[in-house]
Amino acid sequence: MRLTVNTVEETQTLAARLAKLVQPGDTILLNGDLGAGKTTFTQGLARALGIRRPLKSPTFTLVREYQTENFPLYHLDVYRLGEEGGGDELGLAEYFGGEGVALIEWSEFIQSELPQDVLIIDLSRLDQDETGLLRTISVRATGPRSEAILAALEK
Template identity: 45%
Template sequence: MRLRTDSAAATKRVAASLAPLLRAGDVVLLSGDLGAGKTVFVQGLAAALGVDEPVTSPTFTLAAVYRHGRLPLHHLDAYRLERLSEVLDLDLPGLLDDDAVVCIEWGEVLVPELPRDFLAIRLRLADVGEPADVRTIETEFVGPSWTDRARLVTNALAAAAGGNAAGAGTTADPAG
């Protein structure tokens, strides 16, 4: 699925629509260039889960844990990790808590260590000639848990995106 948002608020709205569908143990992998909106996405998701603390990118701390919401949220940032051996030092298995939702920014390096089920979300910056706040959000459902929920997630994200080119702040292309 491919969505387009035209503001940080619209990106947060799309992320928030995912929250009711999340289960304990879910992993959401976020990728994209610097400034593409990965942390903004997590902020929207966290708010919808009931996290009332400020959510910032844990680039230098590598992990932040938020326990006060519908589900605990572990927010990881693998930006500074260059090799799989550094991932092992991070104690990833300890952070992949079966009772929490885990969001991982820059998680591509972690894929070999991830559970077999995860939702991959790629955020892309605006194309040349588009307003700077435009983002493209693409989803990939990996593993049976996520493929079973693909239709529900797709419908929720599309609804948050307005479902079509006339949507307020977003457009959706479910075929993407």
């Protein structure tokens, strides 16, 4: 699935659609350069899940936990781990496949720790025009659960 969006609202609308589909145990990877829209997407997902408090980036804490009505949302930003990784020593794997939904930014730094079945969302900036900042959002799946989410998103 590939979309072009040019407003914050369009990005957050896709995130809200995803929020209706996720369930405990799901892992979502958000990939993209700085300014690609990862935080915007995360804010839309959290708001649609009923999280009302401001969403802060977990860049310096690695993980922030938010409680929805039905499950916790684990927002991980592992950028500070760098190319050395280190998620295994920190126990990050306990956030995957459990009672909550894990949303991970900069997942390339902990590839060996990730579950096999994940939904991958790639965000990239295209250009700025008079209507806003153009972005592409591509969504891929790597297993049966994430494929079911992707199929429902495409409807």
